[in-house]
Amino acid sequence: MQTGHVLFFFIFPVVLEGCCVGNHQKKRTGLMGLQQNTTHQRYRAVEGESFIMPCVKSESVVWSRIREDGGNEGPSYDCEKEFPAEVKHSGNYTCHTGGSKYFLHLQVEEKSSPSCFQPEESTVELYNSAGGEIPCPRYDCSNNTDVTWYKGNRAVSEMKRAPCEKDGLLHLCQVKAESDPGVYFCDRQIIEQGVMWTFRRAVKVEVIPYSEPSGPLRFMSPADNATEEVELGQTHNLTCKVFFPYEKRISAKVQWFMNYNGNKENMTLLPMEPPQYGFKIREEYGVTRRAIIKEVTQQHLKHTYTCIASNTVRNNSVTIKLKKKTTVKLPCLVGYPLVSFLLVSGLGIILHVKWMELQLIYRSHFQHGKHDEDNKEFDVFLSYVWSPPSAEGERGWTFSSGSGPNTDEEAGCPPSMDPLNSEEGKATQKPLQVLLPQVLEEQWGYRLCLLERDVLPGGAYTNDVVLTIQRSKMLICLLSADYLCNSDAVFVLESGVQALLQNSAIKLLLIWTSRDSASLIQQDPPLPTLVQRALKVLPSLNWTSGKPARATCNFWRSLRKAMPHHRVKLVSDMQDQSLNGYI
Known part of the structure; x- marks a missing residue:
């Protein structure tokens, strides 16, 4: 028995001094140390x-607030979730697990309480891959030196590592950046007025790279001796981005200077924005700072600009120049080709859609007239x-005599050669279908072909139409609503258009006898x-019956001009001269 006491007192001091050899923190079970x-x-x-x-028996439980009458009033708190302690959280809580009921009384002390409850610096920075210590805040406020450490809700003594506790400090033999950062809790027992309390304090642990600011300063931008393009009269920002070796207390400084005429000894500090810290990469951190040139002038192009980066160990710099930005005008390099492409494409589309009309x-x-027409029969x-x-048509077919305010003489049309100025025209009311053949054949001497008169019956209508068009110099269609509703008449017009498209020497003329009524008819x-x-682009005339004599005279003059030249004169020289004056 005495030998056991001797060994105990021999080994105990050794354990305290070399606690990193093994895990010597007292293991606690139950209610987080209870x-x-x-x-x-x-x-x-x-x-x-x-x-x-606290969790109970290492099991996750939820604590519910107890009202004064014994019921749960909430809120509830999971033992695995941290929250900032407030005075309003003070009160009694209960939880159930394993068939047992547990009670907890929580008291949150205000910051103005005695010194043992004053909050203090509760953040500790430890170097990665090195040993470190985590102190328990206000450890000296109690004579009880027994401290139990937790990381979250798990006792540090239960972790597979080599920590130990000594004099209120949690010793970590080797700090690991991937697992050691976080919030640690230290529990110690205090007795006040015969009542035992578990006093829990929190410590936030951060793991930082283990290095001193001994590495080089790396400029990410700008490159040394680079040139930046600027626009005169515009604002320009000079941006300097530097990586510094990590240091616990940042001493990095980045500044922009303007060197007059490139002389680095004559430098002026430029107006700058506050530096921006951050973007840690491995064991480095970056600093970005911008200088502002509110309005670039020609004078700015003569100077150089230096970004100087420094810390407690060294400094480095890069120098750049400014040059006037070459304004690339869109119309020169992009606009003209683009406009040309669009123009050609548009013309191509128009030609594709309107090709027939253009033909x-x-x-x-x-x-017309480029082909040999001597072999034409008509x-x-x-x-x-x-x-x-119709009533309007009948009025249009009643022609004016030589007297009255709208005579041919007043209209400027020679009365002797007016096709309507005949006794037959005055006495008889004739539609254009009757009048036009008389004028073309009897007065103007053209060889006229009418299907009902000049084509032998019994043949195929379609063949007769096609052959007649081929044997004629000109096709005249008297268009009206009735014409466009007649399939045979429409076939004649369609055949004439096809003949015109097939390089035929035929000439095609449309005469609208009632354009307004035809436009209102929906053909079926x-x-x-x-x-x-074809109706949109072919040459056409409007029959102006019932209009003033001048309009009627213009119709006949335009028709005479549109007619083909005929080989046989059937009119006298006097008539021919009068016709030329009439036209």
Whole structure:
């Protein structure tokens, strides 16, 4: 027995001095340092510090606030979650686990309480891969030197590492950056007025790289002797970004200077924004600082600019210059090609969509007469549909005589050569379908082809139409609502358009007898697409019956100009001269 006492007193001092050899902190079980059979406990915390409710038998429990009448009033606190302690958290709590009920009384001391409850510096920085110590705040306020340490809700003594506790300090033999940072809690027992309390304090541990500011200063930007482009009259920012070796107390300084005419001995400190710290990379931290040139002038281009970075060990610098930015005008390099491309593309699209109309315009206005027309049997192929007379039409077919305010003489049209100025025209009311053949054949001497008169019956209508168009110099269609609703008449017009597109020497003229009424008619079935597009671009005249004599005279003059040249004169020289004056 005595031998055992001797060995104990021999080994104990050695253990205290070499606590990092093994895990010698007393292992605690039960209520975070309390005996398992203890169901009533009292905890104290300091206002403003982190606090965590104790777990029971290493099991996670939820503590609920007890009202004065014995019921739970909430809020509830999980023993695995930290929260900042406030005076309002003081009170009685209860939890259930393993069939047992536990009670806890929490008292949060205000910051203005006696010195033992004053909050103090509760953050400790430890160097990575080195040994370190974590002190328990206000350790000297109690004669009880027995301190139990926890990281979160887990006792440090239960961790697989080599810590030990001595004189209220938690000794860590080797600090690890991946596992040791966090909040640690130290519990110690204090007795006041015969009541035992567990006084819990919190310490935040940060792990920092173990190095001194001995490495080089690395400039990320700008590069030394670089040139930055600026715009005259605009604001420009000079940005300097530097990486410094990590140091516990930052002494990094970054400044911008302007060197007049490139002379580094004559430097002026530039206006700067406050430095920005951060972006730790491994064992370095960065500092960014910007200098502001409110308005760049020509004078700024003559100077150089130096960024000087320094700490307690060394300093370094980079120098840059400014040059006028070459303004790349969009119209020069991008605009002109882009506009040209869009223009060509637009023209291509228009040509693709409007190609047929363009062909019709060209062939009907510029190509007629380029082919040999001597083998044509007819001068004009006239296509029309008989329409019932209307009141307006009847009025239009009553022509003026030589007397009255709107005579041909007043309209500037020679009365002797007016096709309507005949006794037959005055006495008879004739529609244009009757009048036009008389004028073309009898007065103007053209060889006219009418299907009902000049084409032998019994043949195929389509073949007769196509052959007649091929044998004619010109196709004239008298358009009206009835014409566009007649499939046979529309076929004649469509065949004429196709002949015109096939490099035929035929000339095509449209005469609208009632354009307004035709535009209001919805054809069923609708007109062929070829016809619809041709109606928009082919040469056309409007029959102006019922209008002033001048308008009627202009119609005949325009029609005479549009007619092809005929080889046989059927009119006298006097008539020909009068016609030329009339036209």
